Amino acid sequence: EAAVTQSPRSKVAVTGGKVTLSCHQTNNHDYMYWYRQDTGHGLRLIHYSYVADSTEKGDIPDGYKASRPSQENFSLILELASLSQTAVYFCASSEGQGAYEQYFGPGTRLTVL
Amino acid sequence: TQTVSQSDAHVTVFEGDSVELRCNYSYGGSIYLSWYIQHHGRGLQFLLKYYSGNPVVQGVNGFEAEFSKSDSSFHLRKASVHWSDSAVYFCAVSARNNNAPRFGAGTKLTVKP
Numbered sequence: 001e002a003a004v005t006q007s008p009r010s011k012v013a014v015t016g017g018k019v020t021l022s023c024h025q026t027n028n029h030d031y032m033y034w035y036r037q038d039t040g041h042g043l044r045l046i047h048y049s050y051v052a053d054s055t056e057k058g059d060i061p062d063g064y065k066a067s068r069p070s071q072e073n074f075s076l077i078l079e080l081a082s083l084s085q086t087a088v089y090f091c092a093s094s095e096g097q098g099a100y101e102q103y104f105g106p107g108t109r110l111t112v113l
Numbered sequence: 114t115q116t117v118s119q120s121d122a123h124v125t126v127f128e129g130d131s132v133e134l135r136c137n138y139s140y141g142g143s144i145y146l147s148w149y150i151q152h153h154g155r156g157l158q159f160l161l162k163y164y165s166g167n168p169v170v171q172g173v174n175g176f177e178a179e180f181s182k183s184d185s186s187f188h189l190r191k192a193s194v195h196w197s198d199s200a201v202y203f204c205a206v207s208a209r210n211n212n213a214p215r216f217g218a219g220t221k222l223t224v225k226p
Binding site for chain 1: 114119122145147149154155156157158159162164203205207208209212213214215216217218219
């Protein structure tokens with residue numbers, strides 16, 4: 001069964017601090033994604049990647065960096081965390097884009113104080 | 114870039130009722146459409162998708178959705194809901210030129226006993 005795991009599951013960070021959210025998939029999928037979820041906004045795409053060592057910007061990339069060191073791992077980095085980045089972050093993977101379904105991780109609840 | 118609109122933030126029905134959750138999209142080209150379900154505190158799970166052929170597609174647990182090109186819609190329906198169907202439902206759209214899926218804001222379905 002497809003599996004996407006995220007760590008940590010929750011985190012409290014201070015404003016201005018650095019935060020790294022990690023995602024690991026065992027699906028052998030090429031595509032990986034980071035979304036954030038806020039009440040009333042649904043899921044918004046931050047970054048995605050279709051191959052190791054390459055990342056693409058999504059719709060709201062400002063304030064976030066992404067890293068794909070291997071096919072299995074995809075990290076989201078907040079160099080200077082801000083209050084507005086408090087949200088739930090979801091990682092997903094898919095075999096391809098378009099018609100391919102996405103497999104989501106359980107999410108990371110980030111609170112920036 | 115494609116956009117997705119889910120006009121109802123909340124829908125409340127009684128067990129055994131039928132339900133329709135609305136999804137409208139905006140994009141000038143060919144697309145793929147999907148529905149996902151999110152139970153409280155969990156990641157999203159795939160329900161069903163449409164990419165060509167019969168505009169009515171069947172998904173898991175008795176859900177179905179109908180694509181309408183003229184209305185730019187992909188509404189989700191279920192003939193008789195169960196309390197376990199209470200969740201947030203997301204519509205997603207992917208352009209056929211292979212870009213990442215975009216999600217609507219979600220509709221929270223509450224099924225009362």
